[in-house]
Each structure stands twice: as C-alpha cells, then as structure tokens.
Amino acid sequence: MSKLHPPSTLAALGRTWVEAWNARDLERVLTLYDDATVMTSDRIPGLGFDASGTVRGKESLRAYWRKALGLIPNLHFTLIDVYVSPDSLVVFYENERGKKICEYLRVNDAGLIVQGSANHLPQ
Template sequence: MPDHFEPPQLAALGRDWIAAWNSRDLERVLALYAEDAEMTSDRIPALGFGESGTVRGKDALRAYWGTALAKLPGLHFELIELFVSPDSVVVFYRNERGKRICEYLRLDAAGKIRQGSANHAVE
C-alpha cells in the first residue's frame, strides 16, 4: 500500500469530495472515509455530538452529517482551490451561505479519508 499519493490523485479526491457533498448523498460522502475515520469541527458541539468537537467512526459521522444535512436543505459547496501534501488534501471552498472553509483531509494507506478537520474563517 502506498505511503504517499500523487498530486493528481489527491486533487481528484478533493473534487470527488465536493461532488459527493453537492449530491446530498450521505452514503456517497461516507464511501470516501475509512471505517475508523475521525472528524473535528467547531460545529460538532453545536449540533449535540460531543463537547470535544471530534466524532469517531462512520456510524458517528453518519449521525452527525445526517443531522447537519437535514438542517441545511440548500447545502452547496463551490470549490475555490485545492492544496496537497504526500498524504493529505486541503479543500478550500465556499458554502451556500458564502462562508469560506478549508477542509483538511488526511488519507490512510488505502486512500480513504482517516482524519478530517473543518477550518472556518475567523470573521
């Protein structure tokens, strides 16, 4: 299994991630993630999914994102730019409310997202 990924492969994952969210198909989004993936966001506590701001595992991700999608019927992401490293991609995008967000996505050896972090602009 690779210990690093080529920039075009990482960029494709970033574009697939945007397309999956824009499809509003939660299972399509989750298919990009490892079973033991973890996600960190300041939005997690606000939706009642733990004070730490981190959820772990696909079942927890499904519950969190399912709740978020239900509250955001107009959800849409517009890709601004992608940044890559040997094992991660940062997806810089604008959401349906015009907010700019960077999503850091680190991959496991199989090319699935094992760690994500939503980073929101300070306003």
C-alpha cells in the same frame, strides 16, 4: 512510513468530495472515509454531539452529517482550490451562505480519509 499519493489522485479526491456533498449523497460521501475516521469541527458540539468537537468512527460521522444535512436543505459547495501533500489534502471552498472553509483531509495507504478537520474563519 505511509504510502505517498500522487498529487493528481489527491486533487481528484477533493473534487469527488465536493461533488458528493453537492449531490447531497451522504453514503457517497462516506465511501471516501475509513471506518475508523476521526472528524473535528467547531460545529459538532452545537448539533448535540461530542463537546470536544470530535466524532470518531464512520457511524458517528454518519449520524452527525445526517443531522447537519437535515438542517441545511440548500447545501452547496463551490470549489475554490485543492491543496495537496503526500498524505493529505485541503479542500478550500465556499458554502451556500458565502462562507469560505478549508477542510483538511488526511488519507491512509488505501486512499481513504482517516482524519478530517473543518476550518472556519474566526467569528
């Protein structure tokens, strides 16, 4: 069984995640992730990455996000809420275009993100 994380720790991780993105500090964001992390988003194929919508590993994630950041110079997330479970959190936020997004983030025993999934409203 994996380690249970206190809700306050996971909520703080969600706030830190938003702050790092708003600072446009990709390396700061990546410090929150495990080297073997897996990220899924319907935006991944559109940027020329894996057609399955999944990138695997921190280096692939770095390449994907570096490209995405280059295309969104005014990126900004406004935190709406953070939801927690013993091993995951959902960051509910609004982006710079007014779109509401839920980011599911599962953490390992060390508190690093090992799985992420960006969830957007259907178009």
